[in-house]
Amino acid sequence: MPIGNNHRKPRRNTPQRQIIFEELCGLKTHPTASELYEIVRKRLPRVSLGTVYRNLDVLHEDGLIVKLDLAGHEARFDGIVEPHCHGRCTLCGKVRDLPEIDPRKFEMNSVEMNGFLIQGFKLEYSGICPECRVQPTNCLKEM
Amino acid sequence: MPIGNNHRKPRRNTPQRQIIFEELCGLKTHPTASELYEIVRKRLPRVSLGTVYRNLDVLHEDGLIVKLDLAGHEARFDGIVEPHCHGRCTLCGKVRDLPEIDPRKFEMNSVEMNGFLIQGFKLEYSGICPECRVQPTNCLKEM
DNA sequence: ATAACTGCAAATGATTTGCGATCGG
DNA sequence: CCGATCGCAAATCATTTGCAGTTAT
Numbered sequence: 001m002p003i004g005n006n007h008r009k010p011r012r013n014t015p016q017r018q019i020i021f022e023e024l025c026g027l028k029t030h031p032t033a034s035e036l037y038e039i040v041r042k043r044l045p046r047v048s049l050g051t052v053y054r055n056l057d058v059l060h061e062d063g064l065i066v067k068l069d070l071a072g073h074e075a076r077f078d079g080i081v082e083p084h085c086h087g088r089c090t091l092c093g094k095v096r097d098l099p100e101i102d103p104r105k106f107e108m109n110s111v112e113m114n115g116f117l118i119q120g121f122k123l124e125y126s127g128i129c130p131e132c133r134v135q136p137t138n139c140l141k142e143m
Numbered sequence: 144m145p146i147g148n149n150h151r152k153p154r155r156n157t158p159q160r161q162i163i164f165e166e167l168c169g170l171k172t173h174p175t176a177s178e179l180y181e182i183v184r185k186r187l188p189r190v191s192l193g194t195v196y197r198n199l200d201v202l203h204e205d206g207l208i209v210k211l212d213l214a215g216h217e218a219r220f221d222g223i224v225e226p227h228c229h230g231r232c233t234l235c236g237k238v239r240d241l242p243e244i245d246p247r248k249f250e251m252n253s254v255e256m257n258g259f260l261i262q263g264f265k266l267e268y269s270g271i272c273p274e275c276r277v278q279p280t281n282c283l284k285e286m
Numbered sequence: 287a288t289a290a291c292t293g294c295a296a297a298t299g300a301t302t303t304g305c306g307a308t309c310g311g
Numbered sequence: 312c313c314g315a316t317c318g319c320a321a322a323t324c325a326t327t328t329g330c331a332g333t334t335a336t
């Protein structure tokens with residue numbers, strides 16, 4: 001398959017998918033799959049956790065929701081797809097929305113954003129490594 | 144317990160811990176616990192995976208190694224504790240060391256660092272949320 | 287029709303933990 | 312000594328998957 005294969009797979013508009021999407025978008029929090037499952041269950045008592053996982057995958061794949069893989073925790077999901085950052089409170093553990101990165105602030109030790117006192121950050125790049133730029137084979141040895 | 148409780152717990156210098164640490168520091172890659180287990184096993188045939196996990200925890204807790212919780216993957220470990228960033232290749236999946244962040248480059252769409260073509264990044268803050276700054280109780284409800 | 291989708295239950299895979307034995311300080 | 316640590320095995324926890332029945336298009 002060609003690079004950049006964005007063939008949208010055929011999707012069906014099932015009530016499960018619709019309700020999972022609706023409920024997620026109605027939240028300002030960042031629920032885990034299980035938390036969202038409990039919420040969705042109120043409207044669809046027979047829904048399964050597997051269906052929630054599968055639909056979150058599909059919605060994420062289609063760019064309709066955001067999947068947050070934050071350090072050392074289960075995945076959390078966000079109905080807001082506009083680019084923004086997240087911060088986890090070191091005291092209560094909650095994940096908060098934070099405004100888009102302001103690069104100049106990284107020079108400082110501790111800055112404030114929307115009342116959130118930022119003490120640290122973790123930055124993870126993605127892209128193409130030197131080897132794969134030359135010879136894009138699957139070299140899945142040393143990670 | 145007081146904030147900033149850094150009581151160093153009493154540690155014992157076991158051969159297992161020593162060898163796990165040595166082998167990790169001797170690698171330029173970022174092994175998972177299982178990968179490191181296989182390596183350590185060559186010198187300690189009777190070591191258990193649980194011991195590797197427990198020692199990696201201890202070493203991380205004591206700041207002797209770095210634990211990488213990269214998006215959607217098992218944890219990887221790094222013997223280099225000097226601050227630096229990591230990038231995952233979207234083609235081969237390998238994790239690479241990258242130089243410390245250069246904030247100005249974030250303005251661009253695609254930049255290069257040490258031959259690694261950076262196409263995206265994920266930023267995760269940590270700090271104190273507005274509520275906890277006022278009333279630092281454990282409010283572990285909505286995350 | 288037919289392939290995407292569902293609920294259910296079992297499987298998976300990473301990590302943690304209980305336990306009785308061991309051993310470092 | 313004695314409690315930190317070990318090996319081992321079982322447990323846990325999030326997530327995925329196989330399957331047979333269902334349903335959207």
